[in-house]
Amino acid sequence: ELGLPLEVAVLGVLESGYDARAMSHKGAGGVWQIMPGTAGHYKLRITDKLDERKDLVKSTRAALLFLRELSKQFNGDWDLVLAAYNGGPNYLRKMLDQHKKKTFWEVSQVPGFKSETLEFVPRFHALLHIMKNPGEYLFKIPEMEQAEVFDVVRFSENISFDLLSKYAGIPLEMMEELNPHLKENEALAQVNFYLPKKFGNLVLKKIRKYYAKLRLEKYRKKTLRVVRYRVRKNDTLLGISKKFNVPRGRIKRYNRLRSAHYLRIGQILKIPIYRSVKSRGRVAKKYRRALSRKGAYRVKTGDTLSRIALRHGTTVARLKKVNRLKSSFVKAGVLLTIPSTAKFQPYRVARGDTLTGLARMFGVSVRAIMRANKLRSRHELAAGKTLLIPDQGS
Structure with missing residues (x-):
C-alpha cells in the first residue's frame, strides 16, 4: 500500500x-x-x-x-x-x-x-x-497465512478488563496480550481494542446488553414514584401515556411489553413518573388528574396518616403500601394516592388464563382469589366464568 x-x-x-x-x-x-x-x-x-x-x-x-x-x-x-x-x-x-x-x-x-x-x-x-x-x-521459518487474526472494536466509554472478562467471557490474559497499549487494564472510549477473530460482534452484543440493563436500573432510580395503573376497556398505550404525560416508549420499556398494540383489560401497568414532573406545572396538573381517577389527596398542615385513613375509609397500612411510605410521617403538600374502597372486582376468565397468571396480573395472591371464589382447586377455571378478584391489600 x-x-x-x-x-x-x-x-x-x-x-x-x-x-x-x-x-x-x-x-x-x-x-x-x-x-x-x-x-x-x-x-x-x-x-x-x-x-x-x-x-x-x-x-x-x-x-x-x-x-x-x-x-x-x-x-x-x-x-x-x-x-x-x-x-x-x-x-x-x-x-x-x-x-x-x-x-x-x-x-x-x-x-x-x-x-x-x-x-x-x-x-x-x-x-x-x-x-x-x-x-x-540450520533452522526453519514457519510459513504464516496472510489473514486477519483479530477483530478491532471500539467502545463508547471506558470498560475495565475485569468487567469484560465477567460479562463477555474473555480470558484476562488474552486481553492483556492483545492490548499492550492499554496501561491500566481498561479498554478506553474510542480507542482500538483487539480481540481474537470472530469475537468482536459477540463481545459488543454482550456489552450492549449489560449497559442496557445498567441504564434501566439508573433510569428506575431517577423516578419520583411508580404509579400502578389497571388497564380498562378501550385503553391504548398512547392514551395512557397522554394521561400521565409519560412517553409511550418509556412505559413499554419499563413494563417490557413486546407490542404497544396488545393490552389486556385488568392488566397492571407500572407508570414511571420522573422527578422533573414536580417542576413543571402543566405536567404536574395532568399527573394529579390521572391520579384522581383512583383517588388522590394532598396532605394539609396538621394531617396524620391515621386521620387521612379514617377520613377515606381505609387503613394506615394500605396508605403506606400504595404510596410506598417507609414511615408514618408525611409532609404537608405531598400528594397521596387513596386506595380504592371496593373489595372486589369482577373478571371474566379468558381462554388460557391460569390462577397464577391472574394473581400476577392483579397483584394479589392465588390463595386470595381461591378464597374469594370458594375454589377448592387451582384447576377449577373455565373460559367465560366470572371471578371476583379481591382488591390489593384486602
Missing part, C-alpha cells in the same frame, strides 16, 4: 524481537521502538492510560510512514534510511553535509560517528541474510 519493500519487516525483529511491550533506556517504545517526538508527529497518543506506540496496528502504520518519509529524504538509499531511522534524520543529514559524504559506508568511517548506528545497518543486513537463507543456519 505504501510502496515499501517487504524486507522492512526485519526491522521489527532487530528493534524489539516483535515485543510490543519493549522499552529502551532512551525512551523508545513498542515493536518499532518509536521515540515520543516521532510518535507525536504521526499522531500516536501517549497518556497515563494509553501508549499507542505499543498498538501493533497503529504503530506499524506510523513506522512505515516514517520509513517512507526517510526514503524520500535520502533518495531511496535504504542504508541511509536505516541509519536515519536509528540515529535520527537530522543527525545523519548533519554528518553527511559536514563531512561531504554521500553513502552510509562513507559517513560511518568518520571519527565520532554514533557507535549504535554504525552497528545497526550491518546487523540489519546480517539478519536479513539469515532470514532469507535459514537452511544455511
Whole structure:
C-alpha cells in the first residue's frame, strides 16, 4: 500500500524481537521502538492510560510512514534510511553535509560517528541474510497465512478488563496480550481494542446488553414514584401515556411489553413518573388528574396518616403500601394516592388464563382469589366464568 519493500519487516525483529511491550533506556517504545517526538508527529497518543506506540496496528502504520518519509529524504538509499531511522534524520543529514559524504559506508568511517548506528545497518543486513537463507543456519521459518487474526472494536466509554472478562467471557490474559497499549487494564472510549477473530460482534452484543440493563436500573432510580395503573376497556398505550404525560416508549420499556398494540383489560401497568414532573406545572396538573381517577389527596398542615385513613375509609397500612411510605410521617403538600374502597372486582376468565397468571396480573395472591371464589382447586377455571378478584391489600 505504501510502496515499501517487504524486507522492512526485519526491522521489527532487530528493534524489539516483535515485543510490543519493549522499552529502551532512551525512551523508545513498542515493536518499532518509536521515540515520543516521532510518535507525536504521526499522531500516536501517549497518556497515563494509553501508549499507542505499543498498538501493533497503529504503530506499524506510523513506522512505515516514517520509513517512507526517510526514503524520500535520502533518495531511496535504504542504508541511509536505516541509519536515519536509528540515529535520527537530522543527525545523519548533519554528518553527511559536514563531512561531504554521500553513502552510509562513507559517513560511518568518520571519527565520532554514533557507535549504535554504525552497528545497526550491518546487523540489519546480517539478519536479513539469515532470514532469507535459514537452511544455511540450520533452522526453519514457519510459513504464516496472510489473514486477519483479530477483530478491532471500539467502545463508547471506558470498560475495565475485569468487567469484560465477567460479562463477555474473555480470558484476562488474552486481553492483556492483545492490548499492550492499554496501561491500566481498561479498554478506553474510542480507542482500538483487539480481540481474537470472530469475537468482536459477540463481545459488543454482550456489552450492549449489560449497559442496557445498567441504564434501566439508573433510569428506575431517577423516578419520583411508580404509579400502578389497571388497564380498562378501550385503553391504548398512547392514551395512557397522554394521561400521565409519560412517553409511550418509556412505559413499554419499563413494563417490557413486546407490542404497544396488545393490552389486556385488568392488566397492571407500572407508570414511571420522573422527578422533573414536580417542576413543571402543566405536567404536574395532568399527573394529579390521572391520579384522581383512583383517588388522590394532598396532605394539609396538621394531617396524620391515621386521620387521612379514617377520613377515606381505609387503613394506615394500605396508605403506606400504595404510596410506598417507609414511615408514618408525611409532609404537608405531598400528594397521596387513596386506595380504592371496593373489595372486589369482577373478571371474566379468558381462554388460557391460569390462577397464577391472574394473581400476577392483579397483584394479589392465588390463595386470595381461591378464597374469594370458594375454589377448592387451582384447576377449577373455565373460559367465560366470572371471578371476583379481591382488591390489593384486602
